[in-house]
Amino acid sequence: MFRLEARTSTPAWFNLALPLLAIGAALVLCSGLIAVAGAGVIEAYGVMLSASLGDSYAITETLVRAAPMILTGLAVAVAFRAKFWNIGAEGQLLAGAVASCFVGAIPMPGTLAMLLMALAGAAAGAAVALVPATLRVKFKVDDVVSSLLLNSVIYYALMALIEGPWKDSFSGYPISPPIEDSANFPVLVEGTRLHLGVVAALIAAPLVWFLIARTTLGFRIRVTGENPEAARYGGINVQRVLISTALLSGALAGLAGVGEVGGVHFQVMSDISPGYGYSGIVVAMLARLNPLGVVPAALFLAAVMTGAEAMSRATGVPAFLSDVIQGTALLAMLVALLFTAYRIRRVAT
Amino acid sequence: MSAVFEQIFQVGFLAAIIRIATPLAFATLGEMFSERAGVLNLGIEGIILLSAMAGFTATSLSGSLWLGVLVAVATGALMGAVHALFTVALGLSQHVCGIGVTLFCSGLAYFLYRLIFGQQSVPPSIKGFQPEPIPLLSDIPILGPAVFNQFTLVYLAIIAVPLAAFVLYRTPWGLSVRMVGENPRAADSAGVSVIGTRFQAVILGGALMGLAGAFLTMAQFNAFTFGVVSGRGWVAIALVVFGRWDPWRSAGAALLFAFVDALQLRMQASGLGHIPYEAFLMLPFIFTIVAMAFMSRNAVAPSALLKPFRKEER
Incomplete structure (x- = not known):
């Protein structure tokens, strides 16, 4: 007989080993699907790798894809650290996108426009995240369900906008009018889509890490998450910490929308996010809620997404493989996390 | 105004409500069983989608509608078992697992569909279920043609509601489900297998979600599209809360939502609405969030919801 035995401490190398184990397990499990599709596993993953990281253009494409997931990953990581269960990054991203698009369409100097877009997007995301946090603090409403349901509310609000008052009269499609050209984020490398927002996302990760690991607010967030009773006993206003966490988390998710x-x-459409908010949960879990780990985790998912399209063209394996890998990696990571809390012991029966 | 009313409230309208409510009722009952046992299943959106795809594919390849339903139900039950394996047996966090199951199932559904049917400009369709009028009952004015001239799966949903209430409130197994959802420690002391009962409830829930999927692709749309579920799973999550974890109230909530949805479709079709239809689609979510704020004081949610159970730990 084997049984799980509680573990008091986890070795540091687990932080790296567990995500790699989960990713490896996901890739091995999904290779079965590649085989079912009648392609060579090595060949398919090879194409995926070279198309996402093989040359400098591919790398910029992967980075562009990673940017929103870095931000939603940070949003989820910060929230989960305080045990504020924000499943609503998707809606917060959409709110940020709408707000920044609204601001970006107003003619003004480019730098000012970009700054205001970021501010508006972050504020909109924070405002959305404030709803489940307030409901939890004031009315003890379960934040998992309320933040999840808000995603649908925001989505339909966005649809109502782009099919109604915002509908682009020029094209007739349900898309918003474009933002001003001067508000387009500058492209950093000629001939690619690598824009300023990607750098901003990459800088956000160490900033959030610093905030969580080295500041008073970060300390409060961590204590609130680990032991709310102790936090309260230590004089921390847990409710206020939860609200601050929600504002920070929502703002980060909103910024993901700003970047998109x-x-x-450069405009808002119904499919502006292919589920980046939900991917943020995968990213945060793979990163073990560490803001610095969010960057490689997001890069992995982005590489899989970018590579999957090329793989599909080359081998005929449906590109949806990337979605399966994403889900499998999350589930594998959750199982791997068991090793941090438990060790498997053999017991005599 | 009265002409408007007549146009809206006619037999076709009532029939539409019933049809819209059917998959929601299955899904809501499924989620309710799972949550009553203490397991939130956020995998519902993906489970419905994968079951819808599996059922459609089975019918499309075999030509048998009931085989398709069986495959959809089996797929739902299997995915319920997967969710239970992670959340009940391993005690992993239910909301993150649920999102994982949804991502996995959706990805798998899209992947397999594209693999089997390729990329076609017009999605392949099947000859789905046809309405089966019930003799005598279907002759009742208004109600007859609306309720008793429906698909067999609709009748199944109508039977499922009292059946679910009976099972939950009047059988020993239902008592066990409620016990492991309210106080697993006490249930364990009373000799009820917490792990076993939760597994059974989540699997039954998954099977019901499978029926919801089967209805979508084999009775309502007769085809599988990537947007075939489009948030119905999330609606069911809301309806369970709105229906206070009770089969009757949950089914009532599903009917209420179906009414609003049908109204919205009518208003869109008749060009009456100055209100964007999205406003109606938002309603169940907003209502539920508001309702949660009011209800939380009465604490009607199963007490052990979201809490894993490990026998050795106290």
């Missing part, structure tokens, strides 16, 4: 509007799409 300012740097990639």
Whole structure:
């Protein structure tokens, strides 16, 4: 007989080993699907790798894709650290996109426009995240369900906007009018889509890490998450910490939407996010809620997404493989996390 | 105004409500069983989608509708078992696992569909279920043609509601489900297998979600599209809360939502609405969030919801 035995401490190398184990397990499990599709596993993953990281253009494409997931990953990591269960990054991203698109369409000097877009997007995301946090603090409403349901509310609000008052009269499609050209985020490398927002996302990760690991607010967030009773006993206003966490988390998710509007799409459409908010949960879990780990985790998912399209063209394996890998990696990571809390012991029966 | 009313409230409208409510009722009952046992299943959106795809594919390849339903139900039950394996047996966090199951199932559904049917400009369709009028009952004015001239799966949903209430409130197994959802420690002391009962409830829930998927692709749309579920799973999550974890109230909530949805479709079709239809689609979510704020004081949610159970730990 084997049984799980509680573990008091986890070795540091687990932080790296567990995500790699989960990713490895996901890739091995999904290779079964590649085989079912009638392609060579090595060949398919090879194409995926070279198309996402093989040359400098591919790398910029992967980075562009990673940017929103770095931000939603940070949003989820910060929230989960305080045990504020924010499943609503998707809606917060959409709110940020709408707000920044609204601001970006107003004629003004480019730098000012970009700054205001970021502010508006962050504020909109924070405002959305404030709803489940307030409901939890004031009315003890379960934040998992309320933040999840808000995603649908925001999505339909966005649809109502782009099919109604915002509908682009020029094209007739349900898309918002584009932002001003001067508000488009500058492209950093000629001939690619690598925009300023990607750098901003990459800088955000160490900033959030610093905030969580080295500041008073970060300390409060961590204590609140680990032991709310102790936090309260230690004089921390847990409710206020939860609200601050929600504002920070929502703002980060909102910024993900800003980047998509300012740097990639320059307008808002119904499919502006292919589930980046939910991917943020995968990213945060793979990163073990460490803001610095969010960057490689997001890069992995982005590489899989970018590579999957090329793989599909080359081998005929449906590109949706990337979605399966994403889900499998999350589930594998959750199982791997068991090793941090438990060790498997053999017991005599 | 009265002409408007007549146009809206007619037999076709009532029938539409019933049809819209059917998959929601299955999904809501499924989620309710799972949550009553203490397991939130956020995998519902993906489970419905994968079951819808599996059922459609089975019918499309075999020509048998009931085989398709069986495959959809089996797929749902299997995915329920997967969710239970992670959340009940391993005690992993239910909301993150649920999102994982949804991502996995959706990805798998899209992947397999594209693999089997390729990329076609017009999605392949099947000859789905046809309405089966019930003799005598279907002759009742208004109600007859609306309720008793429906697909067999609709009748199944109508039977499922009292059946679910009976199972939950009047059988020993239902008592066990409620016990492991309210106080697993006490249930364990009373000799009820917490792990076993939770597994059964989540699997039954998954099977019901499978029926919801089967209805979508084999009765309502007769085809599988990537947007075939489009948030119905999330609606069911809301309806369970709105229906206070009770089969009757949950089914009532599903009917209420179906009414709003049908109204919205009518208003869109008749060009009456100055209100964007999205406003109606938002309603169940907003209502539920508001309702949660009011209800939380009465604490009607199963007490052990979201809490894993490990026998050795106290």
